[in-house]
Amino acid sequence: xxxxxxxxxxxxxxxxxxxxxxxxxxxxxxxxxxxxxxxxxxxxxxxxxxxxxxxxxxxxxxxxxxxxxxxxxxxxxxxxxxxxxxxxxxxxxxxxxxxxxxxxxxxxxxxxxxxxxxxxxxxxxxxxxxxxxxxxxxxxxxxxxxxxxxxxxxxxxxxxxxxxxxxxxxxxxxxxxxxxxxxxxxxxxxxxxxxxxxxxxx
Amino acid sequence: xxxxxxxxxxxxxxxxxxxxxxxxxxxxxxxxxxxxxxxxxxxxxxxxxxxxxxxxxxxxxxxxxxxxxxxxxxxxxxxxxxxxxxxxxxxxxxxxxxxxxxxxxxxxxxxxxxxxxxxxxxxxxxxxxxxxxxxxxxxxxxxxxxxxxxxxxxxxxxxxxxxxxxxxxxxxxxxxxxxxxxxxxxxxxxxxxxxxxxxxxxxxxxxxxxxxxxxxxxxxxxxxxxxxxxxxxxxxxxxxxxxxxxxxxxxxxxxxxxxxxxxxxxxxxxxxxxxxxxxxxxxxxxxxxxxxxxxxxxxxxxxxxxxxxxxxxxxxxxxxxxxxxxxxxxxxxxxxxxxxxxxxxxxxxxxxxxxxxxxxxxxxxxxxxxxxxxxxxxxxxxxxxxxxxxxxxxxxxxxxxxxxxxxxxxxxxxxxxxxxxxxxxxxxxxxxxxxxxxxxxxxxxxxxxxxxxxxxxxxxxxxxxxxxxxxxxxxxxxxxxxxxxx
Numbered sequence: 009x010x011x012x013x014x015x016x017x018x019x020x021x022x023x024x025x026x027x028x029x030x031x032x033x034x035x036x037x038x039x040x041x042x043x044x045x046x047x048x049x050x051x052x053x054x055x056x057x058x059x060x061x062x063x064x065x066x067x068x069x070x071x072x073x074x075x076x077x078x079x080x081x082x083x084x085x086x087x088x089x090x091x092x093x094x095x096x097x098x099x100x101x102x103x104x105x106x107x108x109x110x111x112x113x114x115x116x117x118x119x120x121x122x123x124x125x126x127x128x129x130x131x132x133x134x135x136x137x138x139x140x141x142x143x144x145x146x147x148x149x150x151x152x153x154x155x156x157x158x159x160x161x162x163x164x165x166x167x168x169x170x171x172x173x174x175x176x177x178x179x180x181x182x183x184x185x186x187x188x189x190x191x192x193x194x195x196x197x198x199x200x201x202x203x204x205x206x207x208x209x210x
Numbered sequence: 211x212x213x214x215x216x217x218x219x220x221x222x223x224x225x226x227x228x229x230x231x232x233x234x235x236x237x238x239x240x241x242x243x244x245x246x247x248x249x250x251x252x253x254x255x256x257x258x259x260x261x262x263x264x265x266x267x268x269x270x271x272x273x274x275x276x277x278x279x280x281x282x283x284x285x286x287x288x289x290x291x292x293x294x295x296x297x298x299x300x301x302x303x304x305x306x307x308x309x310x311x312x313x314x315x316x317x318x319x320x321x322x323x324x325x326x327x328x329x330x331x332x333x334x335x336x337x338x339x340x341x342x343x344x345x346x347x348x349x350x351x352x353x354x355x356x357x358x359x360x361x362x363x364x365x366x367x368x369x370x371x372x373x374x375x376x377x378x379x380x381x382x383x384x385x386x387x388x389x390x391x392x393x394x395x396x397x398x399x400x401x402x403x404x405x406x407x408x409x410x411x412x413x414x415x416x417x418x419x420x421x422x423x424x425x426x427x428x429x430x431x432x433x434x435x436x437x438x439x440x441x442x443x444x445x446x447x448x449x450x451x452x453x454x455x456x457x458x459x460x461x462x463x464x465x466x467x468x469x470x471x472x473x474x475x476x477x478x479x480x481x482x483x484x485x486x487x488x489x490x491x492x493x494x495x496x497x498x499x500x501x502x503x504x505x506x507x508x509x510x511x512x513x514x515x516x517x518x519x520x521x522x523x524x525x526x527x528x529x530x531x532x533x534x535x536x537x538x539x540x541x542x543x544x545x546x547x548x549x550x551x552x553x554x555x556x557x558x559x560x561x562x563x564x565x566x567x568x569x570x571x572x573x574x575x576x577x578x579x580x581x582x583x584x585x586x587x588x589x590x591x592x593x594x595x596x597x598x599x600x601x602x603x604x605x606x607x608x609x610x611x612x613x614x615x616x617x618x619x620x621x622x623x624x625x626x627x628x629x630x631x632x633x634x635x636x637x638x639x640x641x642x643x644x645x646x647x648x649x650x651x652x653x654x655x656x657x658x659x660x661x662x663x664x665x666x667x668x669x670x671x672x673x674x675x676x677x678x679x680x681x682x683x684x685x686x687x688x689x690x691x692x693x694x695x696x
Contacts (some may be wrong), residue, residue, distance in 0.1 A: 122408045124401060127391030134273075156212065157272035161327060161339040164224060165346060168320050171231070172350035175313045176365075180239075 016056055023049035036082045044075045061144040216269040216278040219260045219286065220330070223323045226253040227316055234312030243310035247297055250315035254294040254322065261286045268692060270332055274394050277332035280692030284541060284685050285329045285460040288548055292453040293322040295552045298660050299559055300445030306565075307443070309355055317354075318449065321347035325457035329464070334383045334393040337461060341379070341425065344454060345372050351449070352442040364441025371424070371434045379421025385414030395469035405472045405527070412476050418465065419480050425458035426514045427507075429487035439507035444567060447503055448555030451510050456544045459517055463540060467524050467533075467693060478525035485522055486625050488515025493632035501569050502558055505636060509595060510551070512633055517543045519610050519626055523617040524694075532617035534690050539609040541686035546606040546675065550594050553668030556661055557588040562654040571640060576649020584657070587669050589641045594672045596637035597630050602675035 026049065029042040047070045054063035134154055136146050151159050214221060230253065234246045261283055268279040297318050304310035324344030331337040349372060353365025387393050389410035390401055402411075424431040439447045466477060492512020499505040520543065523536030561568050578585040594603035607630060614623040657665075675682070 121389070121410050123388070123410070124390045124408050127389060130391035130397070131387070154273045155275075155335075157217075157275050158335050158339060160224075161336065161343065164320070164323065165339065165343050167228075168317070168343060168346045168350070171313055171317065171320075172346065175311070175317070175350055176353060176356055 012056060015052070019049045019052040019056070022046075023053065037079070040075060040078050040082055043078065044071050047071050047075065059143055061147055064144075212273070213269070213271040215264060216271045217276055217330070218264050219257050220323060220326050222260055223253065223257050223319060223326065226257075227319045227323060230312075230316050230319060234316065237312070239311075242312040243304065243314065244301065246312035247301055247310075247315040250297050250319050251294050253319060254290050254297070257322075258287055258290045261290070270396075272336075274396055275333040275336045276327075276330050277395075278330055281460070281464070281541075281689040282330045282692075284689035285456060285544070286326050287685075288456050288545055289322060289325045289329065289453050292456065292548050292552065293318055293325075293449070295664055296445060296449035296453065299448055299552075299556055299664060300443075302658050302661065303443065303445045303559060303567075306562075307355065309443075314351060314354060317347045317351050321351070321449075322453065325453060328457045328461045331461065331464065332395045332468070334386065334395075334469075337465065338376075338380065338383060341458075341461070342376065344457065345376070345425075348450065348454060351446050352438060354446060355443045360441040361443060364438045367441075368434055368438045375421050375424035375431065378417050378424070382414040382417025382419075382421060385410050385417065389414065395465070398469040399471060402470065402472050405475070407473055407476070412473070415470055415473065415477050416480060419477060419484075422458060422462045422465070423484050426455055426462060426518075427511055428484045428514050428518060429491045429511065430484070432488070432491065432511050435511060436504045436507040439510075440501055440503045440569075444503065444555070444559055444569075447506070448552065448559065451506060451555065452548050452551050455510060455514065456548060459514065459540065459544055463521055463524065463537060464693070466521060467537065471524075471694075472527075474525035474527050478522055481518055481522040481525055482619070482622060485515050485518035485622065488512060488518060489626055489629035490515075493629040496633070496636045499636070500571055502561070502571050502574075502640075503569055505571065505640075506551075506554065506558070509633070509637075512629065513543075513547055513595075515629070516607060516610055516626060517547070519614050519619070519622050522622060523613045523619060526617045526619070529617055530694070532613060534694050535609070535613035535616055537693055538683075538686040538690040539613040541689050542609050542682055543606040545682045545686070546594075546602045546672075549668045549671045550591050550603055553587065553665060553672060554591040554595070556664045556668065557584060557591065560584060560653055560657055560661065563651060565654065571643055572647075573650060574640060574644050575647035577644040577653075579649045580652030581655075584653075584665075585644045587665050589644060590669055590673055592637040592640050596634035598634070600676045602672045605675060605679065 023046050026042040026045040030039045030046065033039045033042060047066060051063040051066045054060070054066060134150060136149055141149070230246050230249055233249060234242045237245060264278065265280070265283040268277065270277040297315050300314065300318075301310070304314060321344050324340050324342070324347060327336060327340030328344060329340075331340050349365055349369040352368050353362045355361035383393070386398070389408045390398060392398055392401065401407075420431065424434075427435040439450065442450065466481070470477060488511050492508050492510075492515055496505050496508035496512070499508060517540050520536040520540035523539070524533045526533060526536075558569075561573060563573070574588075577588070590601065594601035597604045597607045599605075607626070611623045611626055614620075614626065
């Protein structure tokens with residue numbers, strides 16, 4: 009138990025500290041690196057919660073793809089980040105105050121709200137018994153059975169996104185020398201046929 | 211294995227969209243656009259047939275996430291007709307502007323698929339996925355003319371605001387789910403049977419209304435409409451003004467009446483407000499417009515306001531007959547709206563002078579001299595939109611206002627009638643410009659065969675609706691009975 013709570017505090021502290029560093033680091037590349045650290049620590053927190061699958065997805069998708077994409081954006085685009093951050097401290101008191109007010113309001117409202125009876129049980133109803141299968145298996149069972157429609161529909165949405173990206177950006181340029189593998193392989197002059205006498209070399 | 215038969219039209223459309231994509235890729239670039247677009251029309255027509263064949267009472271599948279019933283069938287047929295007409299009308303424009311790539315019809319088919327999924331949604335997640343599939347396709351075709359700034363701007367604007375509205379919608383959905391524990395419409399309806407709900411659900415419903423009001427471009431979520439309609443290529447605007455509006459309106463009705471029907475006293479006032487605001491803004495803001503596409507945008511905002519009266523009626527507790535009349539009023543209105551708008555846009559697509567599109571209302575001056583046939587047709591549509599009897603538009607408004615009076619929502623009916631009087635001004639101004647203003651140079655001819663066909667069909671329906679209104683009325687009655695049993 010003690011190891012678990014130690015791990016929890018370690019992951020949380022590092023996650024929060026690196027999140028602060030993301031917005032305060034002077035060098036944008038450092039910001040992205042801190043972001044990756046924050047992702048890793050959040051993944052650790054998910055593992056502690058028993059949600060291995062989410063942890064894996066977080067690392068694969070966010071660290072593997074999104075963070076790398078950010079890195080590209082930061083390095084490719086010439087944005088003056090110091091200019092963007094000018095006046096950061098100046099707005100801090102007001103921004104902090106607004107944040108605090110929102111937090112208090114949320115606390116007041118959430119404290120007074122009632123959840124419909126049986127909501128938690130109803131929400132948990134479709135999931136297979138969590139003690140008999142691990143959660144990757146449970147997710148898989150749901151996505152490919154009960155939720156197959158949503159899964160396929162999401163696939164169609166991604167297909168549209170792909171078509172859209174190509175339609176809006178692809179331009180066919182004339183005079184481009186394209187690689188035609190079949191032609192290269194079937195080229196006559198690179199292949200020579202010879203009759204070899206048996207037992208002799210070339 | 212879930213029962214796939216109820217979802218057969220959607221599955222067919224999904225498979226065909228991929229097949230069309232392949233068909234486009236493996237063809238010569240010059241004629242890919244044209245052949246894929248004819249194939250797309252054929253696909254949509256076949257889908258209408260499948261929708262009709264599969265229709266058999268209420269059937270739900272995929273664990274209750276997908277439902278098909280008389281309501282879905284009626285709206286799906288409208289959507290498919292509107293999409294097929296839009297594909298047909300776009301060929302000439304796209305060819306003339308050299309942007310007839312085969313992805314265009316494919317994206318239209320995918321948008322139609324998204325709309326069918328919206329109409330059949332019986333779960334908040336399928337609702338969201340349907341909306342996203344439809345919207346994402348629409349964002350792309352809005353900026354299809356990517357080399358002109360206006361089209362690119364329209365697409366970008368639509369995308370950013372659409373993403374914002376999706377955010378609102380999702381937030382509402384998460385609240386509803388968090389406080390009730392279910393996303394399924396049937397489960398939600400059962401849960402709120404007593405007319406009681408936790409406060410969180412009410413807040414969630416308001417956010418869902420905001421998200422959907424954006425999709426039907428009801429005031430105060432209408433800001434994007436004029437800009438997007440003006441910037442997008444004209445056939446795309448014609449599509450935007452019809453099919454997605456019908457789908458979003460049907461979805462609106464399905465969510466509000468199907469899932470939250472017994473919570474009417476909580477959301478009815480919101481609908482009343484956006485309905486009044488849309489009617490009034492649609493009537494007044496259109497007066498100063500000089501661009502006909504912007505005018506049609508405001509006109510569509512106004513029309514959605516009238517249709518929303520029906521939803522406000524359907525939200526009234528008690529009087530079951532009035533509620534049913536409200537829903538069937540919306541359905542009749544949408545069908546008539548579809549025919550009027552397709553026809554009007556078919557006329558707007560003919561506004562071409564010296565090979566260029568013109569969009570000013572002033573450019574219509576003297577059309578009665580240069581092209582009397584088109585002037586008569588366009589005047590018919592304008593009279594119909596203004597709601598002048600005996601044209602179809604009058605009956606659409608009539609059924610809606612009757613339902614409002616039946617439900618004793620007199621303020622809505624009175625404001626609606628007043629707004630349509632104001633609205634008549636700008637519709638009739640177009641007629642006046644065509645018939646009485648000093649003639650300008652005529653438009654480029656000739657009108658292509660498919661455009662003539664579209665104009666004749668929509669014109670006949672608009673003009674002679676009162677002679678034989680039965681198909682639409684009976685269809686709407688069946689659809690309403692499916693949504694509101696008993």
